[in-house]
Amino acid sequence: MTAPTLASVPRDVLRRHLGSEGVCLRIPPFTARIRSPIPIVGEGLATLYAEYELLPSDGTFADFHVAVVYGRRFPKALCVFEMDGLRPFTPLAVGEAFAFLEWGLNWCVTGYCHTLISIHAAVLERHGRVLIMPAPPGSGKSTLCAALLLNGWRLLSDEMALLDPRTGLILPAPRPVSLKNQSIEIIRQLAPHAIFGPLARDTMKGTVAHMRVPSDSLARAAEPALPGWLIFPRYLPESPARLVARAKSEGFMQLAENSFNQNVHGRPGFEALSDLVARSDCYDFTYSRLAEAIEVFDRLPLPP
Amino acid sequence: MNLPAIDLLVDALLAPTRLTQLDAAQWDLLIRQGRNADLLARIASVCTAHALLEQIPARPRRHLEAAAKLALRQRREVYWEVEQIADALAPTGLPVVLLKGAAYAVAELPAAEGRMVSDVDILVPRQHLVAVESALMMKGWVSEAKSAYDQRYYRTWMHELPPMRHFRRGTVIDVHHAILPLSARWHPSSEKLLAAALPVAVNELDELDKLDGRIMVLAPEDMLLHSATHLFQEGELAHGLRDLVDIDSLLRHFGTADAFWQVLVPRAVELELSRPLFYALRYANLMLGTPLPESVVQAAVNAPGGRQPGAFLAFMDSLFLRALRPAHATTSDRLTALARWQLYVRSHWLRMPPSLLIPHLARKALTISR
Numbered sequence: 001m002t003a004p005t006l007a008s009v010p011r012d013v014l015r016r017h018l019g020s021e022g023v024c025l026r027i028p029p030f031t032a033r034i035r036s037p038i039p040i041v042g043e044g045l046a047t048l049y050a051e052y053e054l055l056p057s058d059g060t061f062a063d064f065h066v067a068v069v070y071g072r073r074f075p076k077a078l079c080v081f082e083m084d085g086l087r088p089f090t091p092l093a094v095g096e097a098f099a100f101l102e103w104g105l106n107w108c109v110t111g112y113c114h115t116l117i118s119i120h121a122a123v124l125e126r127h128g129r130v131l132i133m134p135a136p137p138g139s140g141k142s143t144l145c146a147a148l149l150l151n152g153w154r155l156l157s158d159e160m161a162l163l164d165p166r167t168g169l170i171l172p173a174p175r176p177v178s179l180k181n182q183s184i185e186i187i188r189q190l191a192p193h194a195i196f197g198p199l200a201r202d203t204m205k206g207t208v209a210h211m212r213v214p215s216d217s218l219a220r221a222a223e224p225a226l227p228g229w230l231i232f233p234r235y236l237p238e239s240p241a242r243l244v245a246r247a248k249s250e251g252f253m254q255l256a257e258n259s260f261n262q263n264v265h266g267r268p269g270f271e272a273l274s275d276l277v278a279r280s281d282c283y284d285f286t287y288s289r290l291a292e293a294i295e296v297f298d299r300l301p302l303p304p
Numbered sequence: 305m306n307l308p309a310i311d312l313l314v315d316a317l318l319a320p321t322r323l324t325q326l327d328a329a330q331w332d333l334l335i336r337q338g339r340n341a342d343l344l345a346r347i348a349s350v351c352t353a354h355a356l357l358e359q360i361p362a363r364p365r366r367h368l369e370a371a372a373k374l375a376l377r378q379r380r381e382v383y384w385e386v387e388q389i390a391d392a393l394a395p396t397g398l399p400v401v402l403l404k405g406a407a408y409a410v411a412e413l414p415a416a417e418g419r420m421v422s423d424v425d426i427l428v429p430r431q432h433l434v435a436v437e438s439a440l441m442m443k444g445w446v447s448e449a450k451s452a453y454d455q456r457y458y459r460t461w462m463h464e465l466p467p468m469r470h471f472r473r474g475t476v477i478d479v480h481h482a483i484l485p486l487s488a489r490w491h492p493s494s495e496k497l498l499a500a501a502l503p504v505a506v507n508e509l510d511e512l513d514k515l516d517g518r519i520m521v522l523a524p525e526d527m528l529l530h531s532a533t534h535l536f537q538e539g540e541l542a543h544g545l546r547d548l549v550d551i552d553s554l555l556r557h558f559g560t561a562d563a564f565w566q567v568l569v570p571r572a573v574e575l576e577l578s579r580p581l582f583y584a585l586r587y588a589n590l591m592l593g594t595p596l597p598e599s600v601v602q603a604a605v606n607a608p609g610g611r612q613p614g615a616f617l618a619f620m621d622s623l624f625l626r627a628l629r630p631a632h633a634t635t636s637d638r639l640t641a642l643a644r645w646q647l648y649v650r651s652h653w654l655r656m657p658p659s660l661l662i663p664h665l666a667r668k669a670l671t672i673s674r
Contacts, residue, residue: 031363061328061363065336084336085633112339114370264377 044098129228140235349418532584579609
């Protein structure tokens with residue numbers, strides 16, 4: 001018997017649970033109990049987390065108890081993210097409630113999960129090796145990530161690389177891919193069948209929508225993999241796709257800068273990151289057209 | 305009073321063998337309460353000491369390990385920070401007398417095991433406050449209080465300078481010249497505290513020669529009295545249970561020496577701190593089962609501020625037994641918020657007379673609403 005998924009729950013039942021004791025979802029490698037009386041949150045979960053395993057409400061250990069609840073209603077309705085009663089962020093418009101849940105879950109991982117080293121990066125896998133793309137917002141990292149996972153790469157995460165310092169492996173944490181502004185339309189055209197969640201307009205990042213994780217990436221969420229490529233992407237208008245080898249020392253520095261909690265790990269953390277860089281090929285990548293970019297990544301030589 | 309149980313959390317801190325028997329739902333509750341109380345790393349250290357960590361299920365265990373990693377990191381940073389402070393204060397010729405978390409860490413007390421420390425607190429003689437402040441500013445610490453009112457408020461009435469933050473490292477130091485505000489009812493003598501302070505041999509600090517005897521902590525009884533004063537006079541109840549765990553740990557550790565128990569109450573009387581000591585002993589014993597010699601309990605009751613009418617004590621119990629619990633939905637009842645508020649008001653009442661308090665609160669209310 002396969003485990004029940006969120007899809008097995010009728011929408012009205014889901015909404016009722018979300019509004020009361022919450023639903024326990026296995027969001028690999030974590031378990032979250034999610035509560036929210038806000039309809040858009042239920043809608044986003046039903047659309048994007050349909051294939052995630054649903055755990056019993058009683059007797060389940062949850063790593064995080066999170067909620068997005070209503071804040072003040074006037075003059076503009078706001079919502080607040082809660083991590084077990086703690087409110088780490090200022091309220092946002094109710095229309096952003098689902099995106100707020102996604103951002104809040106990211107914060108839970110980077111803020112509490114210090115057995116792992118978390119790095120701000122898009123992470124994919126092919127032929128058993130992991131591609132890590134650390135990059136600041138606006139570099140086109142998520143767009144590139146979405147395009148690659150639609151073209152044969154397995155998604156580990158579009159937001160963070162979780163490095164287990166004891167094994168040197170990257171743990172998959174597949175969650176919906178966050179896309180912004182024009183990227184949403186670009187990816188929709190590239191993959192007309194891709195499933196998108198609610199659109200959050202006028203956020204600090206512009207318009208945001210999340211794309212459902214491919215079933216295969218989710219099914220293989222328990223398979224960690226070895227780092228293989230460290231690539232720093234940059235979207236440059238009108239530029240041809242260009243992959244340029246980069247000094248490993250520089251790659252290391254930039255990787256460390258993008259780490260959320262490397263400092264917590266002290267020396268073993270430093271060593272785990274240098275091991276990661278040592279076994280990865282390092283490149284800078286500039287591009288403007290996704291089709292060209294996909295071709296370059298298809299031809300990436302397998303690292304030793 | 306029928307408060308929700310916190311026996312899981314208390315047992316995890318004191319009798320952790322029970323932890324191997326917990327089911328998933330109990331782990332869920334324990335991790336939530338422990339995280340809220342900032343005690344996960346403490347639980348992890350207790351488990352490690354009892355060689356139990358490996359027997360804990362992987363999912364909850366990784367939260368304990370994560371917290372332990374963070375606490376260890378903070379402890380390293382505190383050692384480094386103390387070295388920087390000692391370096392900055394070298395021109396003043398004053399010792400660095402550490403208080404609270406930094407003191408427990410540097411003195412390597414059991415209370416420091418798995419305890420989070422972010423700020424460093426030091427005690428200096430009031431007449432040297434200006435010299436200390438300038439010396440810290442020379443090395444990059446900048447006052448956090450921006451408004452002229454706040455600056456004046458701290459400097460006229462409080463027992464510490466406004467917090468100072470290092471412009472590069474972002475670390476915070478609180479410079480105290482007393483352990484209670486100048487405007488408070490009681491005036492424990494800082495001279496007496498400083499005179500009894502003890503140098504620590506700091507194994508973790510590299511340049512011992514340079515620091516030679518300049519890092520100091522309060523004498524055991526004074527350290528306990530300060531911890532009690534901080535928790536029971538100042539209304540700093542955000543981490544009430546964590547602070548009570550400090551008190552419990554200090555009492556169990558120092559209490560192995562009879563001399564400690566003999567001087568504790570007389571010293572509290574001498575420093576005008578017998579009331580907070582009475583509360584610290586009472587609630588550490590009630591909530592954490594801290595073992596106390598009967599003679600010390602009696603002496604604390606007979607000290608000034610110790611004997612209280614039964615109805616009054618029952619009322620204080622109803623406040624403290626609520627507010628000292630983690631501020632979590634599963635550990636609170638419908639009176640918890642009120643209890644916290646009443647203790648907050650009490651701390652201000654003890655902090656300054658009404659002639660000062662009312663204008664101060666009015667000013668704060670206006671600034672916040674602006």
